[in-house]
Amino acid sequence: MLKTVALTPADFNRWAEHMNRQIAESGRDGRPFFSPMEAIEFASIERRARFENGLAKPVFEPTWLRMWAIEGPDACLIAHLDLSGSNIPTEQHRATLGIGVEEVFLRQGYGRKLMVQAIEFAQHNHIEWLDLSVFSENKAAICLYLSLGFEEVGRRNDRFRIFGRSVDDVTMTLRLKG
Secondary structure, rough: OOEEOOOOOOHHHHHHHHHHHHHOOOOOOOOOOOOOOOOOOOOOOOHHHHHHHHOOOOOOOOOOOOEEEEEEEOOOEEEEEEEOOOOOHHHHOOOEEHHHHHHHHHOOOHHHHHHHHHHHHHHHOOEEEEEEEEEOOHHHHHHHHHHOEEEEEEEEEEEEEEEEEEEEEEEEEEOOOO
């Protein structure tokens, strides 16, 4: 049975393992790119500190972080969503969203489930805007975001060159009603 869990600082290693598996899938075997990083190791001291410190901060304190994940029966994380606050005090009415689902679990509703949970959290905490970036070739993700009310507000053509390929970055936002 898969379940949604709120991540805590103690979950760093499970999160890092999931992220390493997921990033390895970006642009591979016909999948669209979804990460600008060609390779990265998530289990670093700096990432652990940012993960632990961000989760410990109250919402609206600069660089706050909240994360949820879908956990499999073996306690392995297979999908995640993070909301983060800016380090700029005048931007605290917004949050930035990041999400990822491992390939074998795509198109089973886990991304939508995490998105709905994050939207509800944001509304409950009086966050007025959710922002995200998505690569233009990630059509399934864009369709999900549009279905939840996100709108495209910008595009940077040729923002990244990943494995020598040009990738456009799309900025989307959702205005929440308090």
